Amino acid sequence: MPAAAALPVAFTGEVLVPGSPGYDEARAVWNGAVDRRPAYVVRCADPQDVRAAVTVARRLGLPIGVRGGGHSAAGHAVPDGGLMIDLSRMAGVVVDPPARTAQVQGGALLGAMDAATQPFGLATTAGIVSHTGIGGLALGGGVGWLARQLGLLCDNVVGFEVVTAAGELVRASADEHPDLFWALRGGGGNFGVVTRFDVALHDVGTQALSAEVDLRAADGFGALQEWLGGAVDAPRPATFHAEVLAGGPLTLGFVWVGPPDAADPLVARLDALGTPLTRRVEPLSYLDLQRRFDLPTAHGRRRYAKSHLVAELPDAALTAFLAHADAEIGAASLMTYGGAIADVDPAATAFPHRGARFEYDAGAAWDDPADDERHVGTCRALAAGLGPWSTGVYVNAVAESEDAEVRRAYGSSYARLRAVKSQWDPDNVFALNANIPPA
Numbered sequence: 001m002p003a004a005a006a007l008p009v010a011f012t013g014e015v016l017v018p019g020s021p022g023y024d025e026a027r028a029v030w031n032g033a034v035d036r037r038p039a040y041v042v043r044c045a046d047p048q049d050v051r052a053a054v055t056v057a058r059r060l061g062l063p064i065g066v067r068g069g070g071h072s073a074a075g076h077a078v079p080d081g082g083l084m085i086d087l088s089r090m091a092g093v094v095v096d097p098p099a100r101t102a103q104v105q106g107g108a109l110l111g112a113m114d115a116a117t118q119p120f121g122l123a124t125t126a127g128i129v130s131h132t133g134i135g136g137l138a139l140g141g142g143v144g145w146l147a148r149q150l151g152l153l154c155d156n157v158v159g160f161e162v163v164t165a166a167g168e169l170v171r172a173s174a175d176e177h178p179d180l181f182w183a184l185r186g187g188g189g190n191f192g193v194v195t196r197f198d199v200a201l202h203d204v205g206t207q208a209l210s211a212e213v214d215l216r217a218a219d220g221f222g223a224l225q226e227w228l229g230g231a232v233d234a235p236r237p238a239t240f241h242a243e244v245l246a247g248g249p250l251t252l253g254f255v256w257v258g259p260p261d262a263a264d265p266l267v268a269r270l271d272a273l274g275t276p277l278t279r280r281v282e283p284l285s286y287l288d289l290q291r292r293f294d295l296p297t298a299h300g301r302r303r304y305a306k307s308h309l310v311a312e313l314p315d316a317a318l319t320a321f322l323a324h325a326d327a328e329i330g331a332a333s334l335m336t337y338g339g340a341i342a343d344v345d346p347a348a349t350a351f352p353h354r355g356a357r358f359e360y361d362a363g364a365a366w367d368d369p370a371d372d373e374r375h376v377g378t379c380r381a382l383a384a385g386l387g388p389w390s391t392g393v394y395v396n397a398v399a400e401s402e403d404a405e406v407r408r409a410y411g412s413s414y415a416r417l418r419a420v421k422s423q424w425d426p427d428n429v430f431a432l433n434a435n436i437p438p439a
């Protein structure tokens with residue numbers, strides 16, 4: 001029976017099949033290397049549509065993929081031959097300024113949340129690219145420029161509205177299904193389709209500052225060591241970072257969210273690192289900060305990234321990081337954790353990596369499929385250089401869906417996540433993700 005016929009008459013969304021106008025656009029995701037063909041794309045308009053889609057997929061025995069922003073590099077949103085629940089029509093955000101909360105629909109992008117909250121000087125932690133989906137980001141953790149001040153995005157979700165594997169609509173919060181509430185904050189898309197996130201907002205104002213210097217990578221070791229040495233203990237509005245580009249310079253800098261003048265001492269510290277090739281100190285609005293990387297990270301190119309969380313960066317690890325400058329392709333970054341991320345007990349949510357001090361990412365973008373092996377191989381080889389210091393991997397940065405990597409992502413939360421999975425999704429209906437097998 002075709003899915004469209006099986007959907008209840010009350011279904012208000014749209015169903016696309018191969019050949020339908022818009023089908024190819026609907027199945028395309030951020031990583032241009034992902035080329036899968038769902039049997040049905042079900043574009044839901046409300047939670048009842050999502051319930052119908054889950055029920056129909058189960059009845060027809062189809063694998064389910066859930067598409068938020070489509071940013072999963074592995075393409076988890078797109079089930080080959082299955083039923084894709086496309087949440088792009090459920091992308092609204094409603095702000096309650098006096099209550100300092102927002103209701104964010106499951107298919108909203110970060111840009112929609114920031115655009116809705118910033119007119120009130122409010123925000124909560126989001127990622128650093130505005131076309132990322134709140135769905136995948138929040139369920140895996142959610143790290144961004146506000147995380148050292150406010151914690152991860154998942155730390156700021158106070159309630160979820162979820163369609164479960166049984167096709168029921170339930171709420172999860174500290175008081176309602178607390179086990180599910182725990183698992184949804186770091187356990188990824190394993191437990192259901194989140195149709196609404198209720199998030200806590202904060203008075204962060206609208207101002208930010210970005211300060212960066214470019215140094216010759218070949219003689220940047222001392223500056224890198226000094227800069228990152230002070231990163232975790234820096235004031236919480238600051239997130240220190242470092243980047244190195246194949247054949248390019250070493251960039252050191254920080255992002256500050258708050259009144260720019262208050263960052264002057266850190267700008268002075270950056271300037272004291274030495275005479276740079278170039279220097280950029282730019283006050284900007286928080287909204288512009290959040291859109292700054294949108295173009296370089298646009299949808300459609302072939303992508304690969306490999307990541308580690310690290311607690312220490314001894315000299316040998318810094319040398320391995322700088323080795324990216326001698327590579328032919330790709331780039332790498334280090335971003336600082338700590339602050340409010342580390343304030344949370346590792347067992348309080350399913351995101352266990354509270355002791356991580358830096359996230360390292362090695363990535364590449366290219367267009368010709370013939371170059372796949374070269375780019376993937378180079379990223380993997382260079383990332384292996386940081387392997388000895390890896391304490392785990394952020395679930396939203398898992399590159400390979402192998403069991404060992406997935407276990408590293410869930411770390412000390414893994415056993416409890418399996419127990420919660422058994423309770424809420426014993427048949428592993430939601431399997432297209434960094435998958436937790438039911439216990």
Ligand SMILES: Cc1cc2nc3c(=O)[nH]c(=O)nc-3n(C[C@H](O)[C@H](O)[C@H](O)COP(=O)(O)OP(=O)(O)OC[C@H]3O[C@@H](n4cnc5c(N)ncnc54)[C@H](O)[C@@H]3O)c2cc1C
Pocket residue numbers: 029030065066067068069070071072073075076077087106107126127128129131132133134135136137138139140141142143144188189190192193194195297396397432433434
């Ligand atoms: C350019 C770029 C920038 C990024 N920047 C950051 C960053 O700054 N900080 C950070 O923490 N991460 C960042 N990430 C990683 C990002 O958090 C993950 O890729 C995340 O999975 C993206 O979510 P999505 O909804 O866009 O992706 P999708 O591919 O749509 O979904 C990813 C996974 O989440 C599930 N999912 C999505 N929405 C829902 C929902 N409503 N209910 C249930 N399951 C759902 C999907 O089924 C899938 O398994 C970035 C990724 C990219 C590509």
